[in-house]
Structure formats: C-alpha cells, structure tokens
Amino acid sequence: MADGPATPTADEATLLDRDQLAEIRGPEAWVRFRNGFVTFWASIKLAVVLICAIAAASTLGTIVPQGGPEDVLALEEMSLRTREFLISIQAYNVYYSAWYLTLLGLFFLNLAVCTWVRVWPRLRFALARPRDLPIPARDHMPDQLRFADTTANQVAETLRRRGYRVFPAKEGFVADRNRLFRFAAMVVHLGLFMILIGGITAGLTGYKHSFPLLPGESMPARKAFEDARTRGRLTPLPDDFRVRLDKFWTTRYPDGSVKQFYSTLSIVEDDKPVLSRTIKVNEPLEYKGTTYYQSFYGIGAEILTVARGIESRVVLANQASSTKLQGFITQRFTLGKQQVFGYNPGKGDHFEILTFPMLGYVGDAKPGRPLQTNGHSVAVRRVLSRPGVASVRLVIGGKSRTVPVESASRFKMQGYITRQLEFGSRKVFLFVPGPDQPIQIVDLDSIASLGTLAPGAHKAFGGVDVRFAGTDDDPAGGGPVATELVIDGEAQVLRMIELEKTGFRVEGAASDPVEIGGRNVVLMQASEPPGSPLWIMDAREGTALAVMRPGERTDIGITKVRWDGPVWFSGLQTKTDPGLPVIYAGFLIVILGTMMGLFNHEQLWITAQEQGCRVGAKVNRGRFTFRRHLERLFTGQGGELLPQSPNNQGAAA
Amino acid sequence: MNGNEFSSLDRQATGLIDPQNWMVILDGRLVLATLVLTGLATLAFIVRWATGKSVPGRIGQGLMGLAALTSLGQLVDRYVYMVRIDPHYWPLSNLFESVMFVVFAILALHLVIDRVYKAPGFGLVSAGLVTIIISLASLLPPRLRDASPLVPSLQSYWIKIHVTLMLISYAAFALSFVAATLYLFFHYRNAFAQPRSIGAMAAQQPNNHSALMDLLDELTYRLIMLGFPILAFGIITGGLWANHAWGTYWSWDPKETWALITWLVYAAYLHARMSRDWQGAKAAWFAVAGFVSVLITYLGVNYLATGLHTYGKLL
Numbered sequence: 001m002a003d004g005p006a007t008p009t010a011d012e013a014t015l016l017d018r019d020q021l022a023e024i025r026g027p028e029a030w031v032r033f034r035n036g037f038v039t040f041w042a043s044i045k046l047a048v049v050l051i052c053a054i055a056a057a058s059t060l061g062t063i064v065p066q067g068g069p070e071d072v073l074a075l076e077e078m079s080l081r082t083r084e085f086l087i088s089i090q091a092y093n094v095y096y097s098a099w100y101l102t103l104l105g106l107f108f109l110n111l112a113v114c115t116w117v118r119v120w121p122r123l124r125f126a127l128a129r130p131r132d133l134p135i136p137a138r139d140h141m142p143d144q145l146r147f148a149d150t151t152a153n154q155v156a157e158t159l160r161r162r163g164y165r166v167f168p169a170k171e172g173f174v175a176d177r178n179r180l181f182r183f184a185a186m187v188v189h190l191g192l193f194m195i196l197i198g199g200i201t202a203g204l205t206g207y208k209h210s211f212p213l214l215p216g217e218s219m220p221a222r223k224a225f226e227d228a229r230t231r232g233r234l235t236p237l238p239d240d241f242r243v244r245l246d247k248f249w250t251t252r253y254p255d256g257s258v259k260q261f262y263s264t265l266s267i268v269e270d271d272k273p274v275l276s277r278t279i280k281v282n283e284p285l286e287y288k289g290t291t292y293y294q295s296f297y298g299i300g301a302e303i304l305t306v307a308r309g310i311e312s313r314v315v316l317a318n319q320a321s322s323t324k325l326q327g328f329i330t331q332r333f334t335l336g337k338q339q340v341f342g343y344n345p346g347k348g349d350h351f352e353i354l355t356f357p358m359l360g361y362v363g364d365a366k367p368g369r370p371l372q373t374n375g376h377s378v379a380v381r382r383v384l385s386r387p388g389v390a391s392v393r394l395v396i397g398g399k400s401r402t403v404p405v406e407s408a409s410r411f412k413m414q415g416y417i418t419r420q421l422e423f424g425s426r427k428v429f430l431f432v433p434g435p436d437q438p439i440q441i442v443d444l445d446s447i448a449s450l451g452t453l454a455p456g457a458h459k460a461f462g463g464v465d466v467r468f469a470g471t472d473d474d475p476a477g478g479g480p481v482a483t484e485l486v487i488d489g490e491a492q493v494l495r496m497i498e499l500e501k502t503g504f505r506v507e508g509a510a511s512d513p514v515e516i517g518g519r520n521v522v523l524m525q526a527s528e529p530p531g532s533p534l535w536i537m538d539a540r541e542g543t544a545l546a547v548m549r550p551g552e553r554t555d556i557g558i559t560k561v562r563w564d565g566p567v568w569f570s571g572l573q574t575k576t577d578p579g580l581p582v583i584y585a586g587f588l589i590v591i592l593g594t595m596m597g598l599f600n601h602e603q604l605w606i607t608a609q610e611q612g613c614r615v616g617a618k619v620n621r622g623r624f625t626f627r628r629h630l631e632r633l634f635t636g637q638g639g640e641l642l643p644q645s646p647n648n649q650g651a652a653a
Numbered sequence: 654m655n656g657n658e659f660s661s662l663d664r665q666a667t668g669l670i671d672p673q674n675w676m677v678i679l680d681g682r683l684v685l686a687t688l689v690l691t692g693l694a695t696l697a698f699i700v701r702w703a704t705g706k707s708v709p710g711r712i713g714q715g716l717m718g719l720a721a722l723t724s725l726g727q728l729v730d731r732y733v734y735m736v737r738i739d740p741h742y743w744p745l746s747n748l749f750e751s752v753m754f755v756v757f758a759i760l761a762l763h764l765v766i767d768r769v770y771k772a773p774g775f776g777l778v779s780a781g782l783v784t785i786i787i788s789l790a791s792l793l794p795p796r797l798r799d800a801s802p803l804v805p806s807l808q809s810y811w812i813k814i815h816v817t818l819m820l821i822s823y824a825a826f827a828l829s830f831v832a833a834t835l836y837l838f839f840h841y842r843n844a845f846a847q848p849r850s851i852g853a854m855a856a857q858q859p860n861n862h863s864a865l866m867d868l869l870d871e872l873t874y875r876l877i878m879l880g881f882p883i884l885a886f887g888i889i890t891g892g893l894w895a896n897h898a899w900g901t902y903w904s905w906d907p908k909e910t911w912a913l914i915t916w917l918v919y920a921a922y923l924h925a926r927m928s929r930d931w932q933g934a935k936a937a938w939f940a941v942a943g944f945v946s947v948l949i950t951y952l953g954v955n956y957l958a959t960g961l962h963t964y965g966k967l968l
Contacts, residue, residue, distance in 0.1 A: 048925045055917040055946075062907040062954065095905045208900065253739075253802050260805045282809040282898045293900040575900045583902065587889040594882030621878075624864075624871040625769065 041113035050107045057103060061094035068092055108196055115189045122182060130167045130174045135605050141616025143627055143641070150637045152608035155615060158637065159604065172613065173606040178599045182620060187593030194586030201579030207231035208575040210295055215568075218244035218268060221290055224574050238576065239288050241269040246276070248297065248570040261297050263570040289576050296571030335362070335376050342378075353378055417442075418483060418494040423461045426450075430483060430494065432471060439468050439483060464488055517557025521545060534563050602626065615639070670799060676734040683727035684791065687756065690720035691784040698777035713776050714767060720783070721760035724753055731800055739802035745816045746807060748955070749798040752790040754817070756783050758824030766828065770872050773865065774838070778831045811894035818887035819912070823947055825880030826919075829873050830944035833937040836869040840934045870933060873940045874926065881919050888912050911950035918943045 040046065065071040069087045078086075090097035125133070138144070147155065156173040160166045164175040209228040211219055221238040225231065247264040260280050267275040267287050279285045284293040334340070335353070340362060342351035350366035353373075363378075365371035370379035418430040423441070428450065431440040438452040441461055450461055458467035469484035469491070484493050515521070522537045536546040536556065546554040548563045555561070605616040615634075619626040631641050670677060697713035700706075728744045735742040744750050763779045766772075790798075803812070891909060892902035903909065922939045925931035931939070 044924050044927055048921050048928075051917050051921040051924065055914045055921070058910050058914050058917075061905055062910050066905060257802075258805060259739075259802070260808060281805040282811075284897065284900065291900060293898070295899060573900045580896070580902075584893075587892065591882065591886050591889060594885045597878055597882065622871055622875055624867050625875070628769075 038113060038117060041110055042117045043110075044114065046110050047107075047114060050103070050110055054103055054107060057094065057100055060091055064091040064094070066092060066094070108193070111189055111192065115186055119186050122186070126179055126182065130165070130176065131169050133174070135169065135174070136616070136618075138616060141605060141618055142623065143617040143619075143630060143644070145615040145617070145630060145634055145639045145641050147612040147615070147634070147637065147639050149612050150634075150639065152606045152613040154637065155606050155613055155634070155639075158633065159606075162633065164602075164604070169605070172608045173604075175604040175606065177602045179601055181596045181599040182601045184593050184596035184599075187596060188590055189593075191586045191589030191591075191593055194582050194589060196586075198579035198581075198583030198586055201582060202232070202577045203579075204232040204234045205236070206575060206577040206579065207235045208573070210571060210573040212296075212569040212571050213243075213245040213263075215245050215248055215570075218242040219572075219574075221574075235576070238290055239269075241267055241274075241287070243287075243292055243572070243574070244268050244273070245570050245572075248568050250297070250568075261294060261570075263294055263572065265292060265572075289578070291575055291577075293573040293575075294570070295573035297568060335378065336374055421487075421494075423464045423466065423487075426461070428461070432483065439471070441466070458486070516561065517555075517559035519545065519556060521556070536561070600626065670738075670801075674734070676730055679730050680727055680734070683723050683730060684753065684787070686723040687720050687727065687753075688784065688787045688791065690716050690723060691756075691760075691780050691787060694720065694780040695777065695784050698780055702774070702777055710776065713780065714764070717760055717776065717780060718764055721757060721764065724757040724760060727753055728757065735800045735802070739808075741803050741808040741812075742800075743803075743812045743816070744800070745820060746803055746812070747797050747799075747801070749790050749793050750800070751816065751820055752786060754820050755824050755827070756786055756790075758821050759783055759827055762824055762828055766872070766876075770868060772832065772835065772868055772872055774835050775831060775872075778835060779828065782827065782831060806898055809894060809898065811890060811897065815887060815890040815894050818883055818890060822880040822884035822887055823951055825876050825883060826915075826944055826947045829876035829880065829940055830947075832869050832872040832876060833940035833944075836866065836873060836937040837934060837941070839866060839869065840937070866933070870936065873937060877919055877922060877940060877943065881916070881923070884912070884916050884919070888916060908950065908954045911946070911954050915943065915946040915950050918946045 064075070064086055069092055072083050072086050072092045075083060086092070089099070094100050152172045156166045156175065159173075159175045164177045165179075166173050166175040207225055207228040208230045209224045211224065211227070213219060220240070220242045222240060225235070225238050244266045245263055246266055248262070250261040251259045253259050262278050262280045264276065264278045265285055266273040275287060277285050279292060279294045281294050284291050286292075340353050342353055342365070350364050350369075352364055353362040353371055363371040363373055365378045367379075370377045416432050421428055421430070426443060428441050428443055431442050432438075438454045438457075440452050441450040443450055451459060453459055453466065453468035455468055455470040458465060460466070465488055467486040469486060471483045484491060486492075516536070519538060523534060534548045536548070536554075538545055545556055546561065548554055548561070550564060553560060553562045600622050601620045603618045607614050607616070617626070617630060627641060627644075630639075633639075634641075672678075694713045694716035697709045697716060701708075701710040701713060728750070731750065732742065732744040735744065745754050759779065760783060763776070767776060888909070891912070895904065895909075896902035918939075922936065922943055925939060926936050
C-alpha cells in the first residue's frame with residue numbers, strides 16, 4: 001500500500017516468468033489467459049481506480065438517508081424521477097446493495113492477486129543472504145557518495161555503529177536497514193483481509209437484536225435470537241437462559257441533563273439467577289458469548305387487562321415516531337367534500353380509503369372491486385409497483401388519474417388548530433389542514449371528527465348552532481392564522497396555530513396492535529407534555545376508545561382495563577459476534593502495517609577504490625530526507641554526496 | 654442509530670460553569686493569546702518573505718512555538734477546570750475544543766518539520782492557516798464554544814484515544830495540504846514564468862528549484878505517510894469504542910463513512926504515487942483532494958448532522 005517502486009522491474013518480471021508459465025501444462029491460450037488475468041488483476045492502476053470508485057460510492061450513503069425506500073421518497077427536494085432512480089439502485093441501503101458489494105468483491109480480488117504476486121519475490125529478497133543478492137549497476141544506484149580518503153572499512157564501521165546490518169561483499173560491503181519494513185503494504189493488505197473474513201463470519205454466524213424491558217420483565221436469549229433483526233444463516237441457537245431487568249435508573253447533572261443510565265440485569269438459568277450485574281452505556285454485560293448493551297431508554301406503559309377472569313399485561317414500550325401507519329399512502333384527493341387518501345399496508349393490492357386527517361375508514365378499493373360511496377366511486381386500476389415505490393390509478397367520480405404512492409411513515413398530521421372551545425357539554429377544537437379548506441370540528445376527548453363546515457355553512461353541534469365565516473390566511477403564505485366562527489349568533493375570532501407547534505401531536509410511544517375486548521387496539525401516549533394520558537385507540541378507525549389517567553380503570557367490551565401510570569423502560573441491545581476476534585486481529589495488523597510504512601528500507605553498497613571508496617545508496621521512499629541523512633552521516637568522514645544525476649531519479653518517491 | 658437519543662439530549666450546561674472563575678477567564682485569554690501570537694507570526698513570515706532576511710523567520714518560529722504553548726495551556730486549563738465537574742471529561746468534546754487541539758497539533762508538528770525540512774513558505778502558510786482557523790473558531794456560538802459535561806455515550810476512556818488520534822491525523826493532513834499547496838504554487842508560478850524568461854530561469858537556479866520541488870513533494874508525501882496510520886488507528890479505535898458502547902463496530906454512520914473515504918483517498922494517493930505518471934503536480938492535487946475529504950469528515954458531515962457523531966453539530 002505504502003511502498004515505493006523500488007523494484008518494479010523485478011516485480012513485473014515475475015508476472016511474466018517463463019519458467020513458472022512453462023510449469024503449467026495446457027494449451028497456450030490458457031497460459032495467455034492466465035497471464036493476462038494476473039497482469040490485469042495485479043495492477044496497481046486498477047487498485048487506484050477501485051479504491052476511488054469505492055470512495056465515491058460510499059459518499060452516496062452519507063447523502064441519501066439509509067433505511068428504506070420510504071426514506072428516499074421523503075426527500076421532497078428531489079424530483080420523483082430522481083427518487084425513483086435512487087430507489088432502483090438501492091441508494092437507501094447502499095452498503096449492502098449488490099453493486100456495492102460487487103465493487104468490494106472486485107477490490108478484494110485485486111488486493112489478493114496484487115499481494116500474492118508481489119509477496120513472493122519480496123519474501124525471497126528479504127530472506128536471501130545479502131551477499132547473494134546482485135549488486136546493482138552503478139547507474140541503478142540513485143544516490144552516490146565519493147570518499148577521497150576514508151576506506152571502505154571505515155565507512156562500514158560507521159554504518160555498523162548506526163545500526164545498519166553490514167555484510168562483506170565483492171570489493172567491499174553491502175549494508176541495509178529496515179529491510180522488513182518493505183512489507184508494510186503487505187501487512188496492511190493482510191489486515192484488510194482479516195477484517196473481511198471477520199465481517200463475513202459475523203454476517204453468517206452472529207445475531208443482533210434490540211428490545212425494551214420494563215423492570216421485572218425478562219427476555220429469553222432464544223426469543224431474542226428468533227426475533228433478531230439481523231441473524232446469520234449459520235448462527236447457532238444460544239443456550240437457554242433469560243436476561244431479567246431488575247432495576248433501571250438514570251443519573252443527572254445539576255442542570256438536569258442525563259449523565260448516565262443504568263440497568264441492573266440478572267441472568268436467569270432454570271429459574272435460578274446465576275449472575276447479576278449493573279450495566280451502563282460503555283459498560284456491557286457478557287454471558288456465554290452473548291453481550292448485552294445499555295442502548296436506549298424511554299417511558300413505557302403497562303396495562304392490566306382482566307377478561308373472563310384471565311389477567312394479562314399489555315406493554316407499550318416502543319419508540320414509535322409520529323405514526324404507526326406502515327405501508328404506503330397515496331397523495332390526498334377529494335371525494336365529494338372529504339379529503340381522503342388511499343392506504344396500503346405494504347402488501348396486497350387493496351387500498352383502504354381513509355379520511356384526512358382523522359383516518360376515518362371509508363372503505364376498501366382494489367383492482368376489479370371499486371369502492372362505491374355517496375355516489376362517488378374509487379377504482380384501483382393498476383398498482384404499478386417497484387421495490388418500495390408504487391403509483392395507483394384511481395377513478396374518482398368517472399375521472400381517472402394516477403396517484404403516486406408514498407411511504408406511510410411520512411404521514412403526519414399537518415395543519416392548524418384553534419384553542420379548545422365548548423360546544424354545549426362537548427370540548428372541541430377546530431382543525432384546518434390548510435388554506436381554503438373546510439374546517440373540521442374535532443372532539444377533544446375522542447379526537448374524532450364531529451363534522452366539517454365549509455365557509456359560510458352552518459350546522460348544529462350539541463344543540464349549538466355554529467356558522468363558519470372563513471379563515472384569514474397569513475399574507476406571507478404561512479397558512480391560516482385566524483378563523484371566524486359565529487356561535488349561537490355571537491361572532492368569535494380564534495387564532496390558529498400550526499399543529500406541529502402545539503403539544504398535540506401523535507408523537508410518542510405506540511404499541512403494536514393488540515386485541516382487547518374483541519377490538520384491535522393500539523395504545524398510544526404522547527411524549528409531550530409529560531404525564532399525557534394513555535389513549536386506547538381503535539387501530540382501524542383511528543378513534544379513541546378510552547383516555548386514561550394513571551390509576552384509572554375502564555371497560556372495553558367485557559374486558560376490564562387498568563393503568564397504573566407510566567414506567568421507565570430500559571432499551572437493551574444484545575448480540576453475538578464470533579467474527580470479532582478475527583476483526584480485532586485485522587484491526588491490529590492494519591495499524592501495525594500502516595505504522596511500518598513510517599520506516600524506509602535503506603540500502604548501501606560500499607566499493608573500495610584504490611584511494612578511498614565509493615558508496616551507492618538507495619531508499620524505497622523519502623529520497624530527499626535520505627540524501628540529507630547521508631550527508632549528515634558522512635560529512636565528518638569527508639564523504640562527498642554527488643549531485644542527483646538526471647538519469648537516475650527513478651527512486652525518488 | 655441508538656446514539657441519537659443520547660446526543661440529542663439537550664445539554665444546558667450554563668449552570669455548571671462559573672464565568673467569574675479565574676480558570677474560565679484564563680481560558681478565554683489563552684485563546685486570544687494564541688490568536689495574537691499566530692497573527693504576529695504570520696506578519697513576521699510575510700516580512701521574511703518580502704525582505705529575504707532570516708531574522709524575521711526565526712522570530713516567526715519563536716512566536717509559533719509560544720502559540721503552541723498557549724494553545725496547550727488553554728486545553729490543560731479547560732481540562733483541569735472541567736474534570737472536577739465531570740471526571741470523564743476530556744477537552745476535545747465540542748467543535749471549538751477540537752479545533753483548538755488541531756491548532757496545537759499543527760503548531761507542534763510544524764515546529765518539528767521545520768527543523769528537518771526548512772521548506773520556504775511553509776511557516777507563512779501554516780501560520781496564516783492557523784490564524785484563520787482560530788479566528789473562525791472564535792466566531793462559533795457559545796453553545797459550541799463553552800465546555801459542557803459529556804453525554805452518556807461519550808463517557809469512556811475511548812474518547813481520549815479515539816478523538817485525540819483523529820485530530821492529530823487531521824493536523825498532519827492539514828500540513829500536507831500546506832506543503833501540497835506550496836508545491837502547486839511554485840509549480841504553476843514556474844510554469845507561467847518560464848515562457849517569459851526561459852534563459853534567465855535556466856541560468857539562475859535550475860537545480861535549486863528542482864530541489865525545492867522535490868522537498869515539497871516529499872514533505873507532502875511524508876506528512877500523509879504520518880497521518881495515514883494515525884487515521885487508521887483513530888478509525889479503528891472508534892470502531893472498538895462503538896462496539897463497546899453499542900455493540901456495533903461499524904454502522905456506516907456519515908462521519909465514520911467519511912473518515913473511511915478519507916482513508917481510501919489517501920490510500921489511493923499512496924498507490925497512485927507508485928506510478929511515475931502520478932508524481933509531482935498530479936500527486937499534489939491528489940493530496941489537496943484528500944484534505945477536502947478531511948474537511949468534509951471533520952466539518953462537513955456535521956452539517957448533514959445525523960448519526961452518532963452529532964456532538965459538534967454546527968446548526
């Protein structure tokens with residue numbers, strides 16, 4: 001890697017070594033092919049090209065967010081075409097994409113061949129007795145000194161004192177220093193190979209999983225193994241033990257910021273705790289080849305349900321982002337007066353048509369089975385799918401249009417709301433998705449839409465007559481800033497705030513859908529403000545079935561539900577990685593090899609003359625400093641460094 | 654990655670640092686002193702350049718040496734003050750502190766190199782570069798400038814090894830960039846000057862000039878050869894740390910990816926140099942490209958600002 005062209009001719013010669021080639025039996029075409037193959041793959045120019053290509057390809061993953069196709073789709077500053085292109089080349093997962101791995105494969109092939117053909121001549125050279133090595137012709141000695149009076153013996157003695165190995169040779173001496181450092185590049189290459197092998201081993205025989213635990217809960221090693229996000233094909237089943245969280249706590253700086261967080265873990269084998277230790281970030285626990293890391297933490301919830309005398313626990317401890325919708329959504333379109341969009345859960349070709357923004361279920365539409373509702377029809381013509389991206393052709397009220405489908409994880413409630421109002425006994429707020437839209441009256445407790453009002457229209461809500469006069473839009477284009485209502489004949493102007501700027505966000509934790517009382521529900525708790533109530537939402541309708549405060553009880557169907565309040569959970573990461581020792585050894589060898597590059601191989605040939613002597617010298621890199629070193633070494637002995645001749649600057653590296 | 658949760662925790666360190674404390678005051682004074690000293694050194698080198706006398710050059714070197722001491726003093730002062738608040742503290746935990754360390758490393762390394770190579774213009778460009786770096790660093794908002802205790806993931810002895818090594822390698826690459834820039838300066842000045850005065854140039858100092866070019870070429874090369882293993886060491890210790898903290902030695906986080914890209918660019922440079930076509934100006938341009946990659950790794954990635962290394966986030 002870091003070696004000069006000291007013996008390029010010798011190296012090239014081995015590639016074409018006739019004796020070696022003659023050893024191979026077979027048609028000459030094969031020999032020529034083999035020779036061509038080696039010459040091509042051993043080329044350093046190819047290495048430079050491949051290294052630059054890998055470097056360039058690696059930049060892609062630092063620009064495009066790594067994750068899934070939906071993350072690329074979310075890059076709205078790019079055209080859809082660019083995004084589709086990026087998805088088609090798997091730019092969301094560059095480092096594991098086939099083409100990137102191919103590039104790495106080519107690089108390692110190049111590295112292998114290149115190292116192989118160079119290591120043997122170099123080993124022969126290093127192991128040979130110096131006096132057996134041919135003394136190069138004077139023209140091939142880049143730097144030369146002339147000594148008028150000092151004898152060859154005296155020069156040899158100086159060199160010996162300075163730590164050179166000096167050997168007698170024909171008409172004088174041969175000396176050198178740091179011979180083994182010529183292997184710097186080879187050592188680095190070897191280290192890179194070990195890292196590759198270790199990485200492949202890890203990929204085949206390791207697993208990695210992260211999971212939350214509430215105090216008292218435990219996770220069997222085998223369950224973590226089964227649930228693992230990444231698991232190699234040859235990963236052995238771990239021993240049967242469990243890790244239990246006994247306690248979780250955080251420490252804080254005086255200013256309130258988190259200093260460190262800790263989990264006390266117990267390893268439980270055959271229902272007996274065998275080991276107990278407290279871990280923290282930077283201090284994992286290892287047991288039988290499995291390591292547990294303190295990885296994250298958060299607020300979770302645990303509800304107790306009792307149905308038909310059977311008690312069970314439902315745990316909410318996911319780090320969900322703004323939504324639990326997974327899959328794909330279409331762009332919004334209007335159906336009559338209602339804003340709707342299509343939602344596909346990521347498989348199948350049907351689309352649920354949901355109202356925006358309240359996720360009210362309108363109906364299903366799939367190719368061949370249009371949805372009929374209120375005189376409108378939504379037909380899915382065709383789902384044009386690619387990995388992760390699709391567009392859907394919809395027929396809405398007789399007109400057909402193609403709606404691009406985007407990832408659902410982009411879906412966020414966006415729009416503007418007012419402060420809370422009272423319509424009779426109901427607490428409500430108003431919601432507008434954007435300028436020139438009808439206003440939605442939303443029940444504060446259930447977050448369910450009570451109805452919409454177009455500008456100028458009026459309706460009765462809970463015995464209160466409400467007329468919507470209109471919204472004032474921000475002249476700067478920031479959306480509605482105020483809305484005017486006439487409630488029972490009394491005009492009110494209400495300020496509107498962007499939804500994202502309020503605490504009202506479905507951002508926080510959400511459980512996976514679970515069945516409680518015969519309904520599919522999701523538990524949700526907003527992360528802000530602290531102490532937010534727990535919502536039990538109907539997973540399908542998106543409406544609240546119950547809103548609970550700590551200590552409260554409620555019934556869902558025949559099931560009794562109790563919530564005792566939020567609890568901290570500890571996020572652990574577990575993994576096994578049998579490739580690690582090889583990787584670490586590779587790391588060590590790479591460091592060693594690159595450091596070896598700091599030392600240069602210096603060779604000197606001392607030839608006795610009738611009067612005085614001549615010294616030829618050569619260094620594999622750093623010729624300028626070497627010449628200065630020679631000057632300093634020999635000026636006391638009357639050595640005269642000859643000027644660099646233009647013909648032999650070859651070794652200037 | 655999981656690191657996000659730690660690093661995005663809001664660090665309101667204002668309550669922890671007493672602005673009236675003499676050590677905190679000294680911290681600011683030492684930064685200022687370093688800036689003034691490097692600025693004066695730059696001036697001295699300009700005088701040396703203009704007059705051709707060696708005395709201002711020696712004064713410049715002396716000022717650079719003093720600046721190395723004041724910048725080291727600033728780091729020590731900050732460490733001694735902060736370690737009482739946070740026993741894990743290491744004075745390389747935000748952008749400003751890391752810049753001041755790079756400044757110290759450049760100054761110290763420069764003094765060593767100048768003893769060996771005595772490359773003309775090297776002092777001037779180095780001093781100028783350092784002056785600019787400190788000036789820019791002083792403009793950073795207090796949030797990035799003031800010391801604050803470490804977030805949980807940074808509380809490890811690995812910070813002392815990993816970050817220090819990375820920054821030393823940046824310093825070596827910065828100086829290789831200085832040498833490569835000088836090479837290109839002389840190369841193109843020579844190339845442009847030649848048609849006008851072929852005879853004069855050839856008669857004047859052909860050997861000297863080529864010796865100067867060889868010197869700068871080799872200086873660039875050796876500084877890269879110095880930075881290269883340190884960068885490898887830094888990247889690898891980062892991997893060991895990540896494995897220790899999160900159970901993943903490599904996660905393709907933008908910063909670590911860019912560090913790898915930098916390492917690859919320099920690896921390509923070292924390989925390309927083996928070919929005779931890629932010595933001289935081409936190699937110097939390659940070294941400049943390598944330093945651009947260093948800058949992206951060090952500063953640019955923080956603009957993208959996602960991933961594990963968001964501690965020095967600029968925005």
